[in-house]
Amino acid sequence: MLVGEREVVAEIRGLTVRRLRAWVRRGWIRPAVRDHEYRFDELDLARLRLLCELREELGVGEEAMPLILSLMDQVYGLRRELRRLAEAIGAEPVEVRERILARLHEAP
Amino acid sequence: MAEDLYAVLGVDRGASQEEIRKAYRRLAKELHPDFNPGDRTAEERFKKVSAAYEILGDPEKRARYDRGEIDETGAEKPQYRHYRDFAETGAGERYHTGRGFEDFADLGDIFSELFGRTARRRAGPMRGPDLRYHLVVDFLDAVRGGRRRVVLPDGSALDVTIPAGIESGQVIRLRGKGAPGFEGGPPGDALVEIEVRPHPLFTREGDDIRVTLPITLDEAVLGGKVEVPTIDGPVRMTIPRGASSGRVLRLRGKGVPDPRTGRRGDQYVRLEIVLPEQIDSELETFMRRWRENHAYDPRARLREMA
Numbered sequence: 001m002l003v004g005e006r007e008v009v010a011e012i013r014g015l016t017v018r019r020l021r022a023w024v025r026r027g028w029i030r031p032a033v034r035d036h037e038y039r040f041d042e043l044d045l046a047r048l049r050l051l052c053e054l055r056e057e058l059g060v061g062e063e064a065m066p067l068i069l070s071l072m073d074q075v076y077g078l079r080r081e082l083r084r085l086a087e088a089i090g091a092e093p094v095e096v097r098e099r100i101l102a103r104l105h106e107a108p
Numbered sequence: 109m110a111e112d113l114y115a116v117l118g119v120d121r122g123a124s125q126e127e128i129r130k131a132y133r134r135l136a137k138e139l140h141p142d143f144n145p146g147d148r149t150a151e152e153r154f155k156k157v158s159a160a161y162e163i164l165g166d167p168e169k170r171a172r173y174d175r176g177e178i179d180e181t182g183a184e185k186p187q188y189r190h191y192r193d194f195a196e197t198g199a200g201e202r203y204h205t206g207r208g209f210e211d212f213a214d215l216g217d218i219f220s221e222l223f224g225r226t227a228r229r230r231a232g233p234m235r236g237p238d239l240r241y242h243l244v245v246d247f248l249d250a251v252r253g254g255r256r257r258v259v260l261p262d263g264s265a266l267d268v269t270i271p272a273g274i275e276s277g278q279v280i281r282l283r284g285k286g287a288p289g290f291e292g293g294p295p296g297d298a299l300v301e302i303e304v305r306p307h308p309l310f311t312r313e314g315d316d317i318r319v320t321l322p323i324t325l326d327e328a329v330l331g332g333k334v335e336v337p338t339i340d341g342p343v344r345m346t347i348p349r350g351a352s353s354g355r356v357l358r359l360r361g362k363g364v365p366d367p368r369t370g371r372r373g374d375q376y377v378r379l380e381i382v383l384p385e386q387i388d389s390e391l392e393t394f395m396r397r398w399r400e401n402h403a404y405d406p407r408a409r410l411r412e413m414a
Contacts, residue, residue, distance in 0.1 A: 058136050
């Protein structure tokens with residue numbers, strides 16, 4: 001389900017159209033575009049709620065925000081790759097898995 | 109036994125609202141689950157801290173809590189799905205930075221093989237991010253294919269070629285039409301997600317088209333040739349004598365082309381007998397007379413099976 005700017009602002013406490021557009025411009029939120037307008041999905045909404053929470057409740061300032069988002073996006077990107085790697089290893093036969101485990105447990 | 113909310117936030121009962129807010133912010137920054145993904149303990153503590161702040165952070169609720177009018181659970185916040193619930197799933201990739209492995213290149217080719225395009229590059233030019241668009245196309249345009257223009261909020265436009273037979277949810281990738289690259293790197297791609305608007309007449313099932321065709325009483329009884337709409341325009345179809353409502357006829361090759369093979373599905377036409385708006389006396393008299401010696405029972409099977 002995709003919603004437009006107005007619905008997003010009505011839905012999320014503490015969000016204004018102006019702020020929403022500024023965040024899209026800065027690339028913090030990346031909605032789809034349809035019929036000249038931005039369209040937000042559930043992922044965008046969850047991220048917007050998080051941004052508002054950081055700003056309003058946790059007092060994170062505009063200057064600190066890019067640093068936090070960049071670290072967060074890296075963590076999730078890394079977790080995703082790590083998950084893929086673990087899944088790929090998990091699908092290997094037992095001997096291969098054990099060889100990899102042994103290698104991981106070797107003293108550096 | 110209920111936990112004391114002041115203890116949860118680590119403040120005295122006499123703390124000022126400002127002290128409570130500061131204590132909350134300090135704990136929330138440390139424990140926020142979106143920054144501690146996968147850490148259950150942090151998540152549980154964060155929930156308690158938020159719930160405590162929900163009450164103590166609001167002077168009115170705090171006073172009621174102090175007076176014992178509400179317990180430590182207070183009122184329930186609306187439950188939203190959290191960012192972390194999406195972040196590692198398919199869509200979450202939109203926000204991931206793919207630059208986290210560039211320095212792994214010294215470990216040899218294994219990392220570039222494992223983690224794709226970004227691992228090998230140490231620094232310098234970076235491909236621009238992909239941009240996502242949503243395009244609504246009419247049913248017949250999706251079925252027949254064609255060109256459509258997407259106009260962006262900044263006024264620029266993107267031409268999209270829609271292959272015949274595309275379905276809702278399919279994504280068209282336009283190479284190099286995304287955001288510009290960094291430091292001379294190539295631009296990203298534009299990803300156009302297609303939504304097909306439903307048609308009032310035609311519905312689609314895979315590569316087949318379904319349509320309901322109203323026919324007259326006399327056409328049902330006597331059979332005959334009638335015009336049927338198809339996605340290519342109207343065609344003539346023969347209704348067999350004695351066709352009941354619900355009977356389905358097939359028009360071979362009048363369905364949707366498969367975008368890969370180009371082979372077309374079929375159109376299924378479901379007949380629906382429609383009586384004249386006014387039952388005139390001639391029809392009524394005929395039916396009364398006909399009924400006397402031609403009784404038949406279309407519901408016999410229904411009774412057997414009930």
